[in-house]
Amino acid sequence: MARKKTESNGGPSGQEWLATYSDTVTLLLTFFILLYSFSTVDAQKLKNLSAAMQTVLSGQGGTSILEYNINTGNAPLVGEDMNTDAAQNVGQATDMYSTVKEFIEKNNMQSSVQIKEDERGVIIQLRDNILFESGKADLKDNSKSILDKINSLISTFPNNIIVEGHTDNLPINTFKFESNWELSTARAVNVVRYFVEQRGHNPVRFSAAGYGEFKPVAPNDTADNKAMNRRVNILIVATEKEKKK
Incomplete structure (x- = not known):
């Protein structure tokens, strides 16, 4: 606690407030340094804190430490950054997967399709024999009912759609398909064409890719794995805001 200075005659000097002020500034400085020690330090935060403290200590007008963050929207100086966008993104991606899962279950499609989630978005996976005859790329007539159900699902999303064709490692060499590259690509293209030409989707949203046998999900060592x-x-391609961090 600051002691009052007195004149030689025992009266007050008129400068007593300086001791109280210096004690207060010291306490404030210690307080903010302590709080900042708990925060995630980066160069920008250090720069902001330094500028704010300089303003406070010099007595100049300006923005305080707390006001700086409120007015600019920068991450708080105290504590771990709260990335609200990332939190919302995870929720959005989870919502999309949940919507697809609920749709598949509601329409009793579990025996026909599988759903998966990866860093690109949500995948609706169909076995080739649901859509095509062996070694062919033309859609089977009875496959269109399941594609129509999937069509009603993807119509509820504004996201881009990528259709990917995959094969096993058995080679193919026919007049129409010289390799599994051509077969897998033709199958993906025909699914895209169905959605665009038969169901009226905007073609800008869609793309097709064929990977042949080169992205297997199981070893090609048994009939079941093949x-x-x-x-x-x-x-269903997740947007940047929907992707998990």
């Missing part, structure tokens, strides 16, 4: 690798993926 059947798993022969598939068509309909990927």
Whole structure:
């Protein structure tokens, strides 16, 4: 506690407030340094804190430490950054997956499709024999009912759609398909054409890719595993804000 200075005659000097002021500034400085020690330090934060403290200590007009963050929207100086966008993004991506899952279950499509989630978005996976005859790329007539259900689902999303064709490692060499590249690509293209030409979707949203046998989900060592690798993926592409961090 500051002691009052007195004149030689025992009266007050008139400068007593300086001791109280200096004590207060010291306490404030210690307080803010302590709080900042708990924060995530980066160069921008250090610069902001330094400028704010200089303003306070010099007695100049300006923005205080707390006002700086409120007015500019920068991350708080105290504590771990709260990335609200990231929190919302995770929620949005989860919502999209939940919507697809609920739709599949409601329409009893579990035996026909699988749903997966990866860093690109939500994948609706179909075995090739649901859509195509062996070694062919023309859509089977009875496959269009399931594509129509998927169409009603993707119509509820504004996201881009990528259709990916995959095969097993059995080679193919026909007049129409010289390799599994051509077969997988043709299958993906025909699914895209169905959505665009038959169901009226904007073609800008859609793209097709064929990967042949080069992105298997299982070793090509049994008939069951090969059947798993022969598939068509309909990927609902997550936006940057929907992607998990």
